[in-house]
Amino acid sequence: MHHATPLINTIVGGLVLAFLLGMLANRLRISPLVGYLAAGVLVGPFTPGFVADTSLAPELAELGVILLMFGVGLHFSLKDLMSVKHIAIPGAIAQITVATLLGMLFSRFMDWPLLNGLVFGLCLSTASTVVLLRALEERQLIDSRRGQIAIGWLIVEDLVMVLTLVLMPAFGDMLGSNQAISQELWTGLAITIGKVVAFITLMIVVGRRVVPWVLAKTASTGSRELFTLAVLALALGIAFGAVELFDVSFALGAFFAGVVLNESELSHRAAHDTLPLRDAFAVLFFVSVGMLFDPMILIKEPLAVLGTLAIILFGKSAAAFIFVKLFGLSNRTSLTISVSLAQIGEFAFILAGLGIYLGMLSEQGRNLVLAGAILSIMINPLMFALLERYLARDDNDSEKDHDKIEAEVAQIPLEICHHVLLVGYGRVGSLIGAKLNQAGVPMVVVENTRSRVDALREQGINVVLGNAAKAEIMSLARLDCARWLLLTIPNGFEAGEIVALAREKRPDLKIVARAHYDDEVTYIADRGATQVVMGEREIANSMIALLQLEMQEAQPESCPI
Structure with a gap:
């Protein structure tokens, strides 16, 4: 393999192998995501043969996250976002707390320090943007009440993780020196929250006018290439600016870029033009996740892997189910949200990497996080399939009454002919x-x-x-x-x-x-x-x-x- 072109090698190797294994997975009647992850394992550094560039793949995957969140924002209005805040905000915070505590409890059995367990639990507490959105898209749930709650929940998790990434260094120093909460920590928290609020305010006040105006001017040129370029420039540019200027995540920046364009007449055209790129880079995301996985951990530490997986699949999912039920929503909605969150992804890798850098997480902990991510992403489509079978079989009348309240109207054959x-x-x-x-x-x-x-x-x-x-x-x-x-x-x-x-x-x-x-x-x-x-x-x-x-x-x- 010619190594002078690592970017081309990584894209070609990842996409070709992902296509072949994705087709194989489809023939075997399992989710193509499993094929994409397997492709990543095969081109990763832990298996023999061709090895893709492990530094380039995550950056390519980040492009997929940006474009995917931008596309979701195009179909998700501020009204939808605000309508689920009373569920998403307390529910996401409570679920993150439970998952973190479960991770800390797990660390006691592994004889890890308290700080190690805290970071490990935080890594397991947040779901993958790409996996959740793919699952909702495949089942046409993004525009449903269930989908809106799940996406709102995801946005809150992203905001919490942004705060966590900023505060981790100061918090680590505080715990390491056994000091009380310092003024520096409170100052850092206030500055971070202020930046997030400033970014959202800027997008709502200024972005809602500027972004549609730029696209309208570009569309008036009659050049399809310029319009597509304008969409990509706005999505990527706003996401990059959100990170550089406001310390907000790429995903959150891209999401709000899409939200401010939602009310424009050009939103459907923008979504259509970016669809092929979104799909291609989303595949690279799964390939990059697979590249991080060392299969040997399944042999060396099977019980630890099972314990990690149990927290992801059952611990935090059960917490999410309970919290949604406390708000009086139906089993259908509660189960959909809990299954949606039964996996981990992007922020888990970022937190684990920062934890290693700050000495707050061991290599063993990071390997377990990666193993939990890979396995949970593979298992998640199977959980959705089981959920759909259960919901299709469940004829509980009270459940249907709840779903009518949530506008999840049951579909029956229409009494009409010659139409x-x-x-x-x-x-x-x-x-x-x-x-x-x-x-x-x-x-x-x-x-x-x-x-x-x-x-x-x-x-x-x-x-x-x-x-x-x-x-x-x-x-x-x-x-x-x-x-x-x-x-x-x-x-x-x-x-x-x-x-x-x-x-x-x-x-x-x-x-x-x-x-x-x-x-x-x-x-x-x-x-x-x-x-x-x-x-x-x-x-x-x-x-x-x-x-x-x-x-x-x-x-x-x-x-x-």
Whole structure:
């Protein structure tokens, strides 16, 4: 391997191996995350063969965290954030406290010093941003009440960890010299809180005006490259500025950059343009986590690894479940949040690294933190799968009543027939839906965005929440007796899969789909669409028709000779 290009080597080696093992994991019906982590182990320094650059990989992974949190911020308004503060703030602080105490108790059995146990417990107390958001995205929970609480909880954890990173050196000195809490510690705490408040205030007061204005000016140039570059520059620039100027984490800075852009009309375009980069760098995050793992610790210290894993999977999850239940929320919400937090990630590595540097954590402790992170991230998708089975089987009436209060409305097959089945209610779908409503045509909408579904239900429109590519979702929308199927989603290849599913169930159904490119038109038509509408062609035809009409109206009368 040519070592003069460590950045290229790391990106290529990590992504190629992650793709291969991710595909293998998918074939084995387990989460692709397991494949990405295994790829990291294989390119890490603890296994033979090619070794990626262990200093570059974490920085590349940090880019994934920044872009992912920016994307979440684009779909998460300040109103949503404030609506869960009464649960997220006390719940996250209490859960961090319990996990830290469990880590300190564990350290007593390991004969570690008190300071070592404190740092170890803090490392186990905070969940991974990337893992939690990936789990919520896959299950379409980000826009749900459960998802909002989990994300708010995550933001509070990030803020607590930012304070912890700043105060650790002073706190270590204080405990090391057995002195009372010093003035320096209180001063450091006040300065850190002040910086966080200053950053958030700056983003809300100034950022809400400047960020949308910059993107609007860039969009007006008509250059797609400049717009994408502006989105990346703002996301990365604000995240970097948050760290350098306010000592706030990259993730928190990027999140608020997205939040201030949320109210702009360009937020959906910004989210769409950054999606491929977010996915690619998120994969590198998991690869970089795998690179830190030394598999030999499973053989050398199996009981210690199991104890660490028990704190992560059961200790802090049970604490989160209890605290959410104390607020009167349902088992469905409590279990979802507790399972979401049953893993550790980015801040655990940062805290462990700082603990090693300050002499507050042993090498053994850091190895156990890394082992706990790897194993908990691998196990987390399995816990979500078990949770979904449990929730699907649970028919408790009181549970459903709780979920209605939380707007988690149970979906049942609609009593409707001879209707238009409209997939997607974005810019195109909403225009079609409005026309159908005006004409009194019966309609069912299939939409995977929670906020849109809630808005449609408030308007009395028949709607099913979910992905139309799934047979059970189309069954709920009564594909079996629909008259028309209209696909307005912008992804032509996803539309093709929906067409194939619908055509298999209903050979006689009239299907009209939307496409952007010639290859999408062919793809969708080959799968059985009755007609495929390509936006650019229809615009051209309409303009020509208007031109011909005006030419006819302007035709001069024949002059007599």
